[in-house]
Amino acid sequence: MRKVFKIARLLRALCCTLFAKLLIGSHQGNLFTGSYCRLTKNTNVGNNVNFNGMRIYGRGQVIIGDNFHSGFGCEILTENHNYEGCTIPYDDTYSIKNVSIGDNVWFGHRVILLPGIKIGEGVIIQAGSVVVSDIPDCAIVGGHPARVFSYRNKEHYYLLKEQGRTH
Numbered sequence: 763m764r765k766v767f768k769i770a771r772l773l774r775a776l777c778c779t780l781f782a783k784l785l786i787g788s789h790q791g792n793l794f795t796g797s798y799c800r801l802t803k804n805t806n807v808g809n810n811v812n813f814n815g816m817r818i819y820g821r822g823q824v825i826i827g828d829n830f831h832s833g834f835g836c837e838i839l840t841e842n843h844n845y846e847g848c849t850i851p852y853d854d855t856y857s858i859k860n861v862s863i864g865d866n867v868w869f870g871h872r873v874i875l876l877p878g879i880k881i882g883e884g885v886i887i888q889a890g891s892v893v894v895s896d897i898p899d900c901a902i903v904g905g906h907p908a909r910v911f912s913y914r915n916k917e918h919y920y921l922l923k924e925q926g927r928t929h
Contacts, residue, residue: 782813797834808865810928822877823860829928830863833871833889840877866928884919
């Protein structure tokens, strides 16, 4: 019975990955999705990108570097209602902003990125975080709003990167 579930899980992942490749703007190599993802044609990803239920909303550009990994239920927003328009609480126009994510970034479960965010290389974002501002290279962040609470050992990180040791 375990083999049946394992085969079913692999088939679901294969179907979800094929569907994601149809939806996405471009990918530079391996792309894997563990479950259904909502992607856009304005999404461009590098090599060895792993989504587990990623949802991308809006008309803004999303660029994701190599070796990206995400937990389940993550969301990237690239569009907001215009609250500075001619009516309140907002009007019929939208503010569209791009999102950029560097190489070797890892999102925990249910991370949310708001429009216009730049995530540096080697960043780790704790599960349940809401990212409202840019994150520097090698930072470890968490919370709502997400704040830097630590950094990777940069010497160790760059040594592993130089050796090509990625997951």
